[in-house]
Amino acid sequence: MEDRIMFTIKHLLKKGTKITLESRLIEDLKLDSLDMLMILSDLEDEFNITIAEDDFLSVVTVNDIAIKLRARGISDG
């Protein structure tokens, strides 16, 4: 799952931007609210789910997204 999340985010970032599970979305990846909207939308497509933006307001790192998705019962498959 982590790889799929990172792949989804990475193709929205500037070329050469390094991303790890510990990357902070705002401080490290320099994402703003519109970028976040774009990422959540692309994650919806990737995992075929619907995401309520409010559920992801507390997300800080890439790994936090994985935790959120697992908590919703999204499996690695």
Next chain:
Amino acid sequence: MDLRDFYNRFSLDESLAKVTDFNPYYQRIDSGLDRKIRVNGHEMIDLASNNYLGLATDGRVKQAAMEAVQKYGVSLCGTPIATGYLDLYQRLEKKLSCFVGLEETIILPSCYQANNGLFSCIAGPQDLIVVDRLAHSSLIQGIKSVGCKIRPFLHNNLEHLGGILRRSTGYRQVFVVTESVFSTEGSIAPFQEIMQLCETYNALPVIDDSHGLGVLGKSGRGILEEQGIEGYLGIYTASLGKALANSGGMISGKKGLIDYLKYYCPHLVYSTALTPAVLAGIETVLEIIQSEFGVIKGRLVTHQQEIYDSLIEGGFTVVPGEAPINSIQSGSKEATLFLAKKLYDKGILSTPFIEPSVPVDEGRVRLIAGANLTQETVTEATEIIQRLGRL
């Protein structure tokens, strides 16, 4: 609750201005947009305004505005739905419609209001709005006011847009929103291709042509002319305060929709109408464009190329773009303001963009050399830019 607590919430963070010893915003202008302008009492080269065609101080435009004031006074003191619907207003609606090649037009006090008011009239929570990542704040704020699902797509990226549209089913209506010219970049939307995607997926295109109207196309009619688009079925908005050198905004499109907006767009219905001077000014600018566009555009393009060459010569990184805009990649907000200050100190007024106007650390310093600038002024600007680059 103590009112001091309330007012204390609104203190400005002035740290950036202190670090850079420069605040480029709300600089006092002491003149009109002449060949040189006066800023805080100093004569400077204007590479900041959106006076593309240089018509803001054209004698014929000023004369038309003055004659309108003589005939009608300075204001009709009413909204268009009430006492503001002058004969001048109605005539300009028709002329603008004809100019861009669309059925009907409404004219609002600004394009911010046009973009801000449009979406809440045409969309609802059951719709989806797909919007270019770099779209202007007026579009984003207008879209957010709808309360529907919003999906940004990567700037001018047809593959990303196509993927989103392919997967977006089950909505009442999907809208695709973009701009013709992205003014912080100088890039132009591949709108013909975007329209084809809209057709494929039954989405409705909305384009803001603020930096294209009066600039793009072989006769200045904007993005639709530029990209050979006929029979446009979407919605079109534009500013009347850039190449058209006055103020106001327009929404154009199918007659039925525009007639509806005349009664249901609160930003139009409840705003005092544009003044007679502005309406007459725009009308005259349209006449000048229709007779002189080729010559004026030639000057604009030449100026842009000379500024571009000097930037490259000076070692600046310029965003590749097709519009008559030069946009320097300046990085962080601090670096952006430092560069704008260097230009300012040498007598050039520029437009710096920092977040949230652009993504974080993707600052831009924009230079637009209007067609009213003399060759001597442009040469002076290029010499300054080259010297700065070598420092």
